Amino acid sequence: MPVSDSVVDRESPADASDGSALPINELFYSLQGEGTLAGVPSVFVRTSGCNLRCWFCDSYHTSWEPTHAWLDIEEIVAEVESHDADHVVLTGGEPLLHEESGELLEELDACGYHTTVETNGTIHRDVPIDLASISPKLASSTPTSDRNLTGAVPTESRTDGRQPPGPVSPGDGEWAEKHDRERIDMEALATFIEDYEFQLKFVVTDNEDMSELLGLLADLREVADVPVRDEDVLLMPEGATREGLAETRERVADLAIEYGFRYTPRLHVDLWNDAPET
Ligand SMILES: C[S@@+](CC[C@H](N)C(=O)[O-])C[C@H]1O[C@@H](n2cnc3c(N)ncnc32)[C@H](O)[C@@H]1O
Ligand SMILES: Nc1nc2[nH]cc(C(=O)O)c2c(=O)[nH]1
Numbered sequence: 001m002p003v004s005d006s007v008v009d010r011e012s013p014a015d016a017s018d019g020s021a022l023p024i025n026e027l028f029y030s031l032q033g034e035g036t037l038a039g040v041p042s043v044f045v046r047t048s049g050c051n052l053r054c055w056f057c058d059s060y061h062t063s064w065e066p067t068h069a070w071l072d073i074e075e076i077v078a079e080v081e082s083h084d085a086d087h088v089v090l091t092g093g094e095p096l097l098h099e100e101s102g103e104l105l106e107e108l109d110a111c112g113y114h115t116t117v118e119t120n121g122t123i124h125r126d127v128p129i130d131l132a133s134i135s136p137k138l139a140s141s142t143p144t145s146d147r148n149l150t151g152a153v154p155t156e157s158r159t160d161g162r163q164p165p166g167p168v169s170p171g172d173g174e175w176a177e178k179h180d181r182e183r184i185d186m187e188a189l190a191t192f193i194e195d196y197e198f199q200l201k202f203v204v205t206d207n208e209d210m211s212e213l214l215g216l217l218a219d220l221r222e223v224a225d226v227p228v229r230d231e232d233v234l235l236m237p238e239g240a241t242r243e244g245l246a247e248t249r250e251r252v253a254d255l256a257i258e259y260g261f262r263y264t265p266r267l268h269v270d271l272w273n274d275a276p277e278t
């Protein structure tokens, strides 16, 4: 469902009827493309807005340039129910930025859905989540001024007209400092893994990511009250497009073999490249 086709097309929460609302960038039915549930038919609810700014963010219109319509929680649930699925994936942007995501998760739980929350792991909330799919951000995600924002580069497959006209730079790296300061919150990460079934899904480009990943894992194992098994750790190749993935996936698969972690594909990118609502 493109949000523009929604039954309501509001520009601000003030326009919402009563009840709580969320800024929704897109809501669609697809296959879970990442992680331990890859291949499972799922409804995706993508909220808009993020506290971080990864240079490679494949959801540019939720982070760098947030775009959304405000939908009431009941409207979101009704839209989810219109699809024949047992699994719902709440993603973003950073879905846990919004307190109202908790209300949505309560409703989905009451309806019997299995919920996965895709999160950067910096904001913990005590809400019903069946699988916390945590993707802690490594230093290689920081939007330094020498990088282009890959998620913003138009490709032939994007026909929605929402992309900027050419490669976009993150400016003078003004987001870099905030991003670097906020990207890892060890206490939040420990609470996530203590409270929920979880997977740790790291975006990896090459061997240079591994020492930081191993250090972070050692710190987490030290502070958390529950074990983190190597099979809870997934290496996901960086790549917002088929072309991008073609450059990273074999190297990242080799790293998974070398270090004994799991590898996760990005099935939706293999299947549909960077088309919206997939
Ligand atoms: C757009 S994020 C939204 C959820 C949350 N903000 C997060 O980062 O986990 C969804 C997933 O896509 C991953 N991701 C974003 N851009 C990517 C890229 N260029 N290559 C590989 N994974 C990417 C994130 O790491 C995360 O696992
Ligand atoms: N098919 C599909 N699977 C996904 N798994 C996590 C996604 C996300 O953007 O969080 C995602 C997505 O955008 N599409």
Ligand code: SF4
Residues within 6 Å of the ligand: 050, 051, 052, 053, 054, 056, 057, 058, 059, 062, 063, 092, 093, 094, 120, 137
């Ligand atoms: S944390 Fe997630 S949504 Fe936010 S910029 Fe990074 S990949 Fe994009």
Ligand SMILES: [Mg+2]
Residues within 6 Å of the ligand: 058, 059
């Ligand atoms: Mg995605």
